[in-house]
Amino acid sequence: MSPAAIISTWTGPARRRGLFNDLLLATPVALLIAALGWAIAGPMTGLVLLALAAVIIAVLALRRAARFDRLWLTRRLDGVRPDMEDSAELLFADPAGLGVLQRLQRARLLDRLNTGSPAALVADWSRRPILILWAVALIAVVAVAVWPRGVNKPVTLSPAAEGQAAPGVPALVGQNLRIYPPAYTGLPMRDEAKLDARAPQGSRLEWTLKFDPQAQVPAMVMLGGAPLTLTRSGDNWVASRTLETSFLYRVDPAPGRAGTPPLHRIDSIADTPPSVKVLSPTGSLTLVTAGQRGWSPVFAASDDYGVAPTARLRITLAIGEGENVTFSEREIALAGSGPARDRRFSPRLDFTALGFGPGSDMVVQLIVSDQRAPAPQVVRGPSMILRWPSPKKAESTGLEGMVNTTLPAYFRSQRQIIIDAERLLTQRRRLSGDTYIERSTVIGNDQQILRGRYSKFLGGEEEGEPELPTSDGAAHSDDDGHDHGAPAVRTQTFGGPEDVLAEFGHPHDDSPASSLDPQTRAILKQAVDEMWLSERELKQGRPDLALPHANKALEFIKEVQRATRIFLNRVGPELPPIDASRRMTGKREGIAGRALAVAPVETGDGPAADAWRALGQGPEAVRGPVALDALERWIGANSARLPDPLSLSGAVDAVRRDPDCAECRNHLRALLWTAMARPPAGLDRRRTADAAGARYLNAIGGGGQ
Incomplete structure (x- = not known):
């Protein structure tokens, strides 16, 4: 007998036993999952879960049955059959490659093998787990079958209150709205006697309507959307829809044959985040x-x-x-x-x-x-x-200043810039080109701010126009009409360093840079230079090229931090000087006006404002037709910020159906007033002076206004 025939003969019973044993263990699990799906989401979900579980179980069972191969058979024969003498591997060896004693032993093993039965190698059934799983699955299936479900609850129609139509025209006489909230809410199914309701977002809505006499082509018209299809079921008409957003609708039993039915409202309750x-x-x-x-x-x-x-x-x-x-x-x-x-x-x-x-x-x-x-x-x-807290504490002396072992808080952000740049590089594949450049520019701005702090610490210049030392609105000049006095006479020495500095620059003796020794200042200057190169690359959207410069700047900062001590001057606040020549003179020339120009605020409420004016009744009203189409487009474009866009849409629909209805027009005008954006706070005119105030103003020459 060939080795392949031996494997097929002696593993067949064990493979079939293992396959059926796995199926008996997994089938009740599939039934349990299908029953739970049936109970939670309906029969269709249960059937889909059952089919999916059956496919998965079949694939896994076949893969597990493949474990009964030559290796399994060899180990099983050596473990169960003592007469194999732990030499079952010889049964599957090539006789041509064996020695004399090995061929003799192989012949003896073949003779002994025929005296046994393949059924002796088959493992026993997993009786206890099979019985437990099947009992649990049957109990679950029975519970699902007998448990009362809202899906099977009969629909009870409530009388409609939309008025009677003309004789012979169908009218709505019975109605019911059934709401199935999403499973995650844990809320039960409920019936609404009215056609207006509030329900969680994602709920399934089912309408059941009855008309008398029987309607032919009733319609559910969605305000601002596609109509909903009504399907006849016996004497009733049914429709269903998933609630995603709030909407307005009306039930029209006979389109074009009767008056316009009233609007109904369904509000969607969004799930709030935890x-x-x-x-x-x-x-x-x-x-x-x-x-x-x-x-x-x-x-x-x-x-x-x-x-x-x-x-x-x-x-x-x-x-x-x-x-x-x-x-x-x-x-x-x-x-x-x-x-x-x-x-x-x-x-x-x-x-x-x-x-x-x-x-x-x-x-x-x-x-x-x-x-x-x-x-x-x-x-x-x-x-x-x-x-x-760190056990380290700052040293201090009685000198006129402070002695610290570390630099101030200016030097604590370079590492974060490096971390942000490295993180941006790891996210490059997931970001679009514009987003990538924008984030790189933001990091470059941070680098610019940090570089400015270093430059300021070193005595660098600050960007922007200098502020005036006084509150005057404009700087003085030779022809501004003021008395500036005689010009100061200063003797200059050609090439003198103090004269060059006074004419073309300003001293830095009192800047924070004067507190640094030359070696430390030189190292910080190198760090600032590297920051400038890093900033340039970051603002060009190249953080990979900016990282080497940022790392060099960090190394220079660490080198400065390893310095023994840094002495910082103790300085007080520097207040702007006061122009004493203008005090107590009463001169107001050159003082900038502080009046703020009131610029008109441009808003997108033009259609709403036009409609509000057209709906008015007083002398300020603008006579003319109301642009309801433009108003509806404005409502759709601004629904996110409006307090109640559905009420506004309903009021527009009421005016459209009956343009002469004064109550409808007033209601729409009131809603428009609350929906339009509020103007910013205005500037009130100063109150007119009373008698005492007028006498005071006249006394100081200011007039009475």
Whole structure:
């Protein structure tokens, strides 16, 4: 017998037993899943889940049956048959490549093999797991079959109140609106006797209508949208729709044969995102106490329909001080406690496991999501900071100044610029070209701000026009009519450094740069030069070319930080000088006017304003027809900011149906007044002076106005 025939003969029973055993174990699981789908989402969902589970089970069972191969047979024969003498591998070897003793042993094994049966190698059934799974599945199927479901609840029509039509014209006499909220809300199905309702977004709406006499082609007209199709079911007419946004509609039993039916309103209730608040600690910054080895902040998450049972805690560690700070970020999963709509999350953070030590900051942020399907809303809570102060303290002396071992806060942001640039490079493939350049420019602006701080520290210039030392609106000149006095006489020496500086520049003796020694100042100058090169590349959308310069600037800063000491002058506030020549003179020439020009505010409420004027009745009203089409387009374009766009659309429809209805016109005009944007606060004229004020103004020569 060939090796292939031996494998096929002796593995066939075991393969069939394993295949059927796996099917018996997996089939009740598929039935259980299908039953749950049937109960939650209806029979179609249950059938789809059953078919999908059957395919998955068949594929997995066939793949598991493939484990009965030559290797399995060899091990099984050696383990079950002692007469194989642990030599079953010889049964499948090529006789031509065996020695004399091996061929003799192989012949003996073949003779012994024929004395046994392949059924002896078959494993026993998994009786206990099979019985348990089938019992659970049958109980679930029976429960689903007998459980009362809202889907099977008969529809009870309520009398309609839309008035009677003309004789022989169909009229709406019975109505029912059934609402199926989304499964994630946990809300039950409900029936509404009226055709106006409020329902969660994503709900399925089903209308059941009855007309007397029987209608032929009734219609459900959506205001500003496509009509909804009505299908006849016995004596009733039914329609269904998924609620995504709020809308207005009317039921027209006989289009064109009767008056216009009233409007009905369906409001969509959007699922609000969950909210996160911190219960403990009460402050956003907490300091580590002596002997503390862990931290347990307490968060509370709430949602209108329920928070997901698990959340993520983002932990950011900042270890080190100054520019020698290393950042690490990780996320851990948390299990909440309490009811679904108000869960509590209280992690236990161990300092040793996280690597948190003195001179470090730990920032934690809870990230939660609700149970909305198919796209849960994710919300990040407030950040809480735990600070472990460094044992190092600044040195001080009695000198007229301060002696620090580190530089001021100007030199603490270069590393963050490098981190932002590296992060932008990793996101390059996921961003569009414009977005990539825009983010690079933002980082370049940060680099520019930091470079300006360094330059200012070194005595560099500030951009912008200089401010006047007084509150005058314009600078003085030789022909402004003021008495400036005789010009000062100054003797100049050609080439003198003080004269060149006085004529073409200004001294920097009192700037922060004077507190730096020449070597430290030279190193900082190199850092500023590298920052300028980094800024140039970043603003051109090339962060990869900017990183080398940014890293060099960081190295120069670290070199400065390794300096022994930096002496900073102690200086007081520098107030602008006062022009004493103008005091107590009463001269007002040259003082800039402080009157603010009132510029008209351009808004997009032109159609609404025109309609509001046209709907008026007083002398200020603009006579003429109301542009309702333009008003409807304005409502559609501004629906996001309007307080109630549906009410406004309904009022427009009422005026369109009955242009002579004074009540409808007044109602629309009132709604337009509340919908238009409020003008900014105006400038009130000064109140006219009374008798005493007029006498005072006349006394000082200002007149009485």
